[in-house]
Amino acid sequence: MARENTLAFVLAGGQGSRLFPLTRQRAKPAVPFGGSYRVIDFVLSNLYHSGIPQVCVLTQYKSESLGRHVREGWQHRFGSQRDRFLAMLPATQNETGEGWYVGTAHAVAANVDQIKKQKPEIVNILGGDHINFMDIGQMNDFHRIRKAALTISTIPVPREKAANAYGVLKVDEKGKVLEFQEKPANPAPMPGRPTHCLASMGNYTFNSSTLVKKLEEDAGKDSVSNREAIKENPNFLSSHDFGFDVIPAMLREGLSIFAYDFSTNVVPGISKEDQGYWRDIGNIDEFYLANMDVCASNPGLNLYNEEWELLTNPEHVQPTKFAGRNGSSGHVEDSILAPGVIVSHSHTKDSVISYGVHIHKGSDLEGAVMLGYNNVGRNVVIKQSIIDKGVAIPDNIVIGVNAEADKARGFTVSPGGITVVPKGYKWK
Known part of the structure; x- marks a missing residue:
């Protein structure tokens, strides 16, 4: 049962070049994982169990096997009604001749008609390539309580590990975001935990009206890929990325942005010791280690949790x-x-x-x-x-x-x- 009027966008179109050759012939979220699954099964299972009723999967790069997996294994679970559905939305050419998504914000902006049509209270934007279990509704509840314009899901990371590797949020004692640091050499410490910092997971909860307004503002800027040029003139230039363009613009405007600590997210059937497990399988080594996590004697990632089952489209019925x-x-x-x-x-x-x-x-x-x-x-x-x-x-x-x-x-x-x-x- 849906707990809220929420629309979710799953970003599933990235090329995943650092995961080559596994992504040479398939999209990164379509890569097989854990013996019986594909990477996208994690975010779709989380959405399903969290009661998020309306889901749009945004695809682009080599999406054939991903599309088949989602259509055959997932669309029947979400339904096909106006207020409950799972839609595959590939990049398509628009009336101006534009087609290929150039950034995460551009991908959502190209489908902003879904927001205007469904009129959700809030919008979740989630990566399709994360390995984790998460009750997304808890982040959305946090967002409402804080009366935030935007909530960013974060994970505590040792500062030395985050240095030059992660986008880091500087926050006050209440979790309000003061600054977004792009892969800093000296990450801002967490309040009360000086050895760690809050790394952005790339998962967001937006107020619907705020998101539409900010996407339209960003779309009105000239598209460039030179980030140094954007830093010099952010009011007129954009790479159309949430982390690099949209969120910094919101901070400059003084909008209320909060960091949600994912390590506090409680999922039924997940022990406190394993709470907050997350891997962004951005490269071969991270992908390999995540697979090793599931086959360990005491796995940090439990695929056998019947209370929050990892669902999929099974390919085989023959026994081992x-x-x-x-x-x-x-x-x-x-x-x-x-x-x-x-x-x-x-x-x-x-x-x-x-x-x-x-x-x-x-x-x-x-x-x-x-x-x-x-x-x-x-x-x-x-x-x-x-x-x-x-x-x-x-x-x-x-x-x-x-x-x-x-x-x-x-x-x-x-x-x-x-x-x-x-x-x-x-x-x-």
């Missing part, structure tokens, strides 16, 4: 199978195996194995993330690697042990040492 006799079927430790996986006389440890993977005799997988429909031959060794969909690995191949050998094959090796085998790779 362990082939072999007399205890020789194989050994699996601290791993997630999706439906349709067949394990034959092999060893799998600390790994996430997605739909339809067959692991043959004598193979050894440790720290492997298999994204689905892979065939792992005999006596294969895979360590600390991500294998994208549709890769058939021949017998006796070694991956993730020698970085130079992996690079010579054309594989990506991340700064953290994670090898990535691209989708559909063929051995010569």
